[in-house]
Amino acid sequence: MQDLSPIAATHREPLLKVRGLSTHFTTVSGTVQAVDGVDFEIGHGEVVGLVGESGSGKTMVGFSILGLIDPPGRIAAGKVVFEGNDLVGLPERELRGLRGRRISMVFQDPLTTLSPTMRIGRQMTNVIAAHQAMPMADARQHCRDLLGKLGIPSPDERMHAYPHQLSGGMRQRVCIAMAMLNRPSLIIADEPTTALDVTTQAQILGEVRKLREETGTSFIWVTHDLAVVSELADRLLVMYAGQIVEQGSVETILNRPLHPYTKGLLDSIPTNNPDAKRLPQIPGSAPPPGIGIEGCKFRPRCGFATDTCLDKPDLKILEGTRAVRCFHPQYDVEHPLTEAMS
Amino acid sequence: MGAFLVRLLFQGIVTLLVVSIIIFVGVFAIGNPLYVLVDPSAPAEVVQETLRQLGLDRPLHEQYVRFVLSALRGDLGTSYVHALPSLELIASRLPATLELVVAGLVIAFLVGVPLGLLAGYMANNWLARLISSLSILGISLPTFWIALIMIIVFSLELGWVPTGGRGDVATVLGIETSLLTASGLAHMALPALALSLFPLALIIRLTRAGVREHNRMDYVKFARAMGISPQRILVSYVLRNILIPIVTMMGLIFGTLVAFAVVTETVFAWPGIGKLIIDSIKVSDRPVIIAYLLFVVTMFLVISFIVDLITAALDPRIRLVKAS
Amino acid sequence: MGKLSAFTDSKLVLLAIGLLGITILAALFAPWIAPQDPYDLAQLYILDARLPPLTRNADGTLFLLGTDDQGRDVFSAVLYGLRISLGVAFVATAIAVVLGTSIGLLSAYAGGRTDAVLMRIVDMQLSFPAVLIALMLVALLGTGIEKVTIAIVAVQWARYARTVRGAAMVEREREYVEAAQCLAYSPSRVMFRHILPNCMAPLSILATVEVASAISIEATLSFLGVGLPITQPSLGLLIANGYPFMLSGNYWLSIYPGLVLIAVIIAINIVGDRLREVLNPRSER
Numbered sequence: 001m002q003d004l005s006p007i008a009a010t011h012r013e014p015l016l017k018v019r020g021l022s023t024h025f026t027t028v029s030g031t032v033q034a035v036d037g038v039d040f041e042i043g044h045g046e047v048v049g050l051v052g053e054s055g056s057g058k059t060m061v062g063f064s065i066l067g068l069i070d071p072p073g074r075i076a077a078g079k080v081v082f083e084g085n086d087l088v089g090l091p092e093r094e095l096r097g098l099r100g101r102r103i104s105m106v107f108q109d110p111l112t113t114l115s116p117t118m119r120i121g122r123q124m125t126n127v128i129a130a131h132q133a134m135p136m137a138d139a140r141q142h143c144r145d146l147l148g149k150l151g152i153p154s155p156d157e158r159m160h161a162y163p164h165q166l167s168g169g170m171r172q173r174v175c176i177a178m179a180m181l182n183r184p185s186l187i188i189a190d191e192p193t194t195a196l197d198v199t200t201q202a203q204i205l206g207e208v209r210k211l212r213e214e215t216g217t218s219f220i221w222v223t224h225d226l227a228v229v230s231e232l233a234d235r236l237l238v239m240y241a242g243q244i245v246e247q248g249s250v251e252t253i254l255n256r257p258l259h260p261y262t263k264g265l266l267d268s269i270p271t272n273n274p275d276a277k278r279l280p281q282i283p284g285s286a287p288p289p290g291i292g293i294e295g296c297k298f299r300p301r302c303g304f305a306t307d308t309c310l311d312k313p314d315l316k317i318l319e320g321t322r323a324v325r326c327f328h329p330q331y332d333v334e335h336p337l338t339e340a341m342s
Numbered sequence: 343m344g345a346f347l348v349r350l351l352f353q354g355i356v357t358l359l360v361v362s363i364i365i366f367v368g369v370f371a372i373g374n375p376l377y378v379l380v381d382p383s384a385p386a387e388v389v390q391e392t393l394r395q396l397g398l399d400r401p402l403h404e405q406y407v408r409f410v411l412s413a414l415r416g417d418l419g420t421s422y423v424h425a426l427p428s429l430e431l432i433a434s435r436l437p438a439t440l441e442l443v444v445a446g447l448v449i450a451f452l453v454g455v456p457l458g459l460l461a462g463y464m465a466n467n468w469l470a471r472l473i474s475s476l477s478i479l480g481i482s483l484p485t486f487w488i489a490l491i492m493i494i495v496f497s498l499e500l501g502w503v504p505t506g507g508r509g510d511v512a513t514v515l516g517i518e519t520s521l522l523t524a525s526g527l528a529h530m531a532l533p534a535l536a537l538s539l540f541p542l543a544l545i546i547r548l549t550r551a552g553v554r555e556h557n558r559m560d561y562v563k564f565a566r567a568m569g570i571s572p573q574r575i576l577v578s579y580v581l582r583n584i585l586i587p588i589v590t591m592m593g594l595i596f597g598t599l600v601a602f603a604v605v606t607e608t609v610f611a612w613p614g615i616g617k618l619i620i621d622s623i624k625v626s627d628r629p630v631i632i633a634y635l636l637f638v639v640t641m642f643l644v645i646s647f648i649v650d651l652i653t654a655a656l657d658p659r660i661r662l663v664k665a666s
Numbered sequence: 667m668g669k670l671s672a673f674t675d676s677k678l679v680l681l682a683i684g685l686l687g688i689t690i691l692a693a694l695f696a697p698w699i700a701p702q703d704p705y706d707l708a709q710l711y712i713l714d715a716r717l718p719p720l721t722r723n724a725d726g727t728l729f730l731l732g733t734d735d736q737g738r739d740v741f742s743a744v745l746y747g748l749r750i751s752l753g754v755a756f757v758a759t760a761i762a763v764v765l766g767t768s769i770g771l772l773s774a775y776a777g778g779r780t781d782a783v784l785m786r787i788v789d790m791q792l793s794f795p796a797v798l799i800a801l802m803l804v805a806l807l808g809t810g811i812e813k814v815t816i817a818i819v820a821v822q823w824a825r826y827a828r829t830v831r832g833a834a835m836v837e838r839e840r841e842y843v844e845a846a847q848c849l850a851y852s853p854s855r856v857m858f859r860h861i862l863p864n865c866m867a868p869l870s871i872l873a874t875v876e877v878a879s880a881i882s883i884e885a886t887l888s889f890l891g892v893g894l895p896i897t898q899p900s901l902g903l904l905i906a907n908g909y910p911f912m913l914s915g916n917y918w919l920s921i922y923p924g925l926v927l928i929a930v931i932i933a934i935n936i937v938g939d940r941l942r943e944v945l946n947p948r949s950e951r
Binding site for chain 2: 790793794795797798801802804805806807875878879882885886889890891892902905909912913915917920921924927928931932935939
């Protein structure tokens with residue numbers, strides 16, 4: 001595998017380049033900025049974790065890339081440059097040709113993502129038939145192979161089954177297989193393991209990692225679980241209230257979080273805080289969408305906020321892909337960033 | 343599944359009993375059948391004799407038991423007007439009504455599902471609005487008025503089809519049907535169309551609502567995310583999932599249409615059980631009225647029983663439970 | 667104020683309200699507006715029979731909507747018919763609202779067994795089509811204005827009961843009800859003074875649409891000849907009486923009463939529809 005390191009990925013044209021992406025929902029009570037000026041890149045073969053609480057706009061980033069934002073939502077501004085073409089404003093026909101072929105998506109709840117009244121095999125071959133002319137027998141063979149690689153026992157039988165006859169883990173494997181059927185170069189996985197139990201989660205992560213090494217597919221792995229993403233991702237994007245507040249490689253973020261929000265997230269993971277009698281929590285809760293907050297959006301919950309924070313902080317690039325949107329980044333006294341950079 | 347069946351059956355029987363009591367009390371207690379059977383100016387002993395013969399001098403609950411027992415033997419009395427057992431009379435008129443109802447349902451399904459899909463898929467454009475408005479009219483306007491307008495336009499002005507009657511019938515397996523003769527079909531066209539309007543409106547609304555509901559669901563969004571075409575999603579994903587409630591509704595509405603046929607049959611002089619009951623009410627032919635009411639109520643209960651069973655069979659989730 | 671302007675911002679709704687206002691006034695003042703009393707035989711001349719609309723007879727009297735086979739002015743007959751149709755519908759709806767609301771409130775407030783039994787009855791009744799229930803009742807009770815009214819009430823009460831119960835069940839859980847109960851207000855006071863006012867939105871939407879349905883049921887029964895007697899010719903009966911003449915080309919006998927009938931029904935539905943939008947912001951249309 002080449003070009004996997006984040007630094008290298010920036011040298012050539014990345015697979016996906018998102019610039020100033022803003023997705024707004026117009027409701028009776030005003031405009032909700034679900035995604036508010038998001039910039040990031042995904043390199044070829046790179047796995048990027050998109051982390052944040054529910055409601056932070058992670059899922060909407062995924063849907064925006066695929067052009068699957070339904071009214072009353074719309075992409076208000078920004079570019080989504082994928083393989084050199086801007087997808088924003090692309091006619092629906094062309095977007096449909098990309099979906100499931102070049103960019104795929106896996107949803108959070110495997111129990112609701114498959115049509116309940118259609119056999120698994122049919123749903124899978126439909127995804128192939130939507131993009132290429134392949135004889136039915138070949139298509140079915142391809143589906144069986146992929147299901148097998150994802151650890152589904154006797155895939156032939158499973159293809160004759162209806163979704164409700166499979167367990168949640170099995171169904172999610174089917175969904176992942178469907179997303180991979182046409183060998184896309186990018187898969188947006190929207191919390192694909194959140195609804196599953198821990199063992200299944202670990203198995204699926206292992207299988208996906210193996211398949212990824214084989215195919216070199218890039219992933220945007222959306223999750224609120226830092227532990228999961230740290231096993232899989234090369235790089236992390238931390239989202240809060242529709243904005244990216246911190247980004248960087250997995251190690252630097254996990255070891256030296258800069259944004260108070262990221263720090264709070266990490267502190268609330270039990271293994272990071274073995275001595276604490278009570279896990280520290282980020283005070284307050286994420287702002288309900290549509291509530292405008294002046295300046296830094298994390299300010300009301302932040303212990304380090306000052307009057308400076310009433311201005312809007314920019315995403316400051318520190319070095320390479322490391323960036324933070326904060327006036328008071330929390331440099332660790334023992335491991336200051338400068339030391340880490342040298 | 344067994345307990346489910348027993349509960350359904352029990353509910354049906356209770357409902358039937360309640361309705362039969364209402365009909366019984368209504369016919370035998372409120373209206374006095376004696377004066378329909380006996381000339382009110384007849385001598386007192388004739389009246390007494392008839393009273394005894396009919397068991398009308400007995401207490402009400404005893405009369406009810408007799409009524410139920412003879413009803414169970416299939417004896418619901420003899421029509422005063424037609425001098426035929428009332429059940430037999432209904433049986434002879436039933437095929438005409440049934441074929442009208444089936445034709446109406448088929449028209450409603452074939453027209454309603456595509457229109458509903460269109461209206462649901464197009465969300466808020468003018469065509470979808472038009473379809474929705476028409477479906478509201480179809481539900482709220484009195485059927486007889488629409489039927490009259492249809493007669494004026496298609497029969498009187500355009501002269502395409504006759505104004506009423508059943509036309510020639512062909513006999514298949516001992517059952518007369520209008521579906522196999524040209525004249526029969528011509529006579530049937532308007533009444534079937536008129537009868538189809540109400541279920542048509544319901545099917546449009548149900549389909550439209552179903553499409554809108556399902557379009558928001560994850561499996562549709564996932565299919566879209568896989569690049570499957572909107573047409574394919576609509577027809578082979580969404581339609582497949584909303585077909586179950588549509589078919590259920592069509593089954594349930596079957597009985598309603600048999601009752602609704604009263605209006606259509608009267609307007610178009612269609613010789614089915616609907617016209618029979620109206621004619622019977624007008625001349626107080628009580629045995630026929632009772633037989634009709636009990637027949638339709640029973641049919642209603644049987645249909646909802648069957649629909650429950652079919653729904654259970656159609657839904658693969660329930661089918662699995664049965665198989666394992 | 668906001669609600670009122672939301673109500674009247676559509677021309678269609680204004681038109682429907684205007685039309686309803688005119689028909690209600692016309693029905694109320696029919697004896698004063700109508701050119702003749704259509705049921706005073708002394709005023710009818712057989713020579714005027716079956717005149718098409720907008721013709722004058724020998725005396726120069728204008729018959730706006732023509733005359734029937736007895737020389738009766740169709741316009742006058744329609745005004746009187748409207749009076750009867752609307753009268754029956756409003757009376758029946760009023761009774762059904764009171765009956766259904768009381769039962770619904772009782773069911774919601776009593777809960778438990780009472781609730782289960784009442785709602786079972788409601789379910790059973792609603793599972794049969796309105797036409798069948800109405801037919802059953804006129805078949806059992808006979809025809810006539812009070813029988814038809816009873817039939818309409820019997821058809822409709824269950825819908826009010828269910829709607830009010832549903833709304834009341836939601837309201838019952840609210841804090842203000844708890845507060846009222848803590849003050850030891852009597853159950854009937856809590857129900858009628860506290861819960862009922864909060865159920866008015868769904869109730870008024872339903873009642874509006876049900877008036878149209880009541881008009882339709884009465885018209886249908888009368889058209890079938892099992893509704894109102896010939897001495898009380900509602901719109902439905904006028905249509906039925908004109909029906910035989912339609913086949914010989916005298917459309918106006920049935921058409922004009924019919925047009926008035928459907929205009930009223932459509933107008934009520936438009937108003938009801940808008941009412942639903944205004945009173946229930948969550949509803950999707």
